[in-house]
Amino acid sequence: MAASPAPVRAPTTTPPAREPAAPTRLRVPAMDLDAPVVPVGVAADGQMEVPGRISEIGWYRFGAAPGSPAGSAVLAGHVDDRVQGKGAFADLGALRPGDEVGVGTGDGVGTGNGVVTYRVREVRSFAKEALPVDDLFRETGPPRLVLVTCDGPFDRAARSYRDNLVVVADPVPGAR
Template sequence: MSEPTALRVPRVSLEARVQDVGVRGDGTVEIPDDAEQAGWYRFGPAPGAPEGSAVLIGHVDDRTGDLGAFAKLYGVRKGDTITVAREDAPPVRYEVTAREVVDKDRLPDEVFRRHGQPVLTLVTCAPPYDRERGGYQRNLLVYAVPAG
């Protein structure tokens, strides 16, 4: 398995380094501390795997209010191209097929599936923001399939 090292979505000028992330003590997925980086969920498939959902997660902003790399996902549209650079392997290209916003405590099970058709799933926060309830209450999900 070749680990992802960088993510590019040219149409929206998104470029981010990718680091691997795991699971926090509370059972949620880790997110990189640096809002300019994306995290690859290392317990699932890697981008370019023959099956399953490869998950990249990132911040929409940071504690200072500066926008994070994944804020640009709000401009992504169906048909956009995503390229993931990989260590020791050629880059893999994807085409965006769909986006959806879901409650952050209701991520669809298929986001982390290990079998079935290969898909790249990008995850970031979405409004509303509620400080008393722990921050952003929803997630933006962008789905992309390997480009033919």
């Protein structure tokens, strides 16, 4: 009598789920923006870090990644800098509901060679002290992309802008 082969798990028709890859680029046609995205964390003051190079956009690596099934993927960038000039998010306020935003993930998964596409739902300015941080950085609920930069008048004494501009975008159906 021949030995029977070792048991194997039955094949499935769907591949196992994998975590979305970190974002690598942000493309916003309405702003003529194509900028690199780098992972960032938390600064010494407890706020989200922002890249030192104003041509880069920071992705909050402790939150959701673009393409995640739930939560906010948060990206932040500069408006400008006295030395470096115009920042990647200088024209973020020009976005309007319906504009598309593409986040390149570099993993070849998504709706177009590793691009997760979102459609802008809301563009809104908040006083920094009124910024709804818990909502913007939520880890549950429907997936979304949140873009954040400075806004409003520049306070020379504080050396910062008074407000924050927030863009919220929802995944386009068919995106991962």
